[in-house]
Amino acid sequence: MPSKEELEELPLDVLAVWCKRVADRPDQCTEAVAANAEKLRRQWFHLQGTPSTSSGVAEQEELERQAELKKRMAEFLAGILLG
Numbered sequence: 001m002p003s004k005e006e007l008e009e010l011p012l013d014v015l016a017v018w019c020k021r022v023a024d025r026p027d028q029c030t031e032a033v034a035a036n037a038e039k040l041r042r043q044w045f046h047l048q049g050t051p052s053t054s055s056g057v058a059e060q061e062e063l064e065r066q067a068e069l070k071k072r073m074a075e076f077l078a079g080i081l082l083g
Contacts, residue, residue: 004078012066015073016044022080033080040073 007015022029022037029037047066 001081002078003082004074007074007077008070010074012044012047012070012073015070015077016041018077019044019073022077029080036076037080040069040076043069044073 002010019037019041023034023041026034047062047069
């Protein structure tokens with residue numbers, strides 16, 4: 001099983017796919033875990049729909065949002081996979 005640090009190295013879209021797999025299998029986890037997985041996946045989806053701007057500040061904010069989401073996804077998945 002990958003560690004949290006290894007999960008943080010994966011691209012966001014891969015983490016989103018793993019979250020979707022957890023969300024789609026509520027029979028193998030609690031309903032709350034499946035709901036949290038779906039919530040994280042939706043946050044990733046909404047980030048993908050955010051139009052990119054040419055502003056350096058806006059671009060930096062977008063990168064920070066992606067990094068924060070990646071961290072939360074990695075923590076969540078590490079807890080599920082290693083738990």
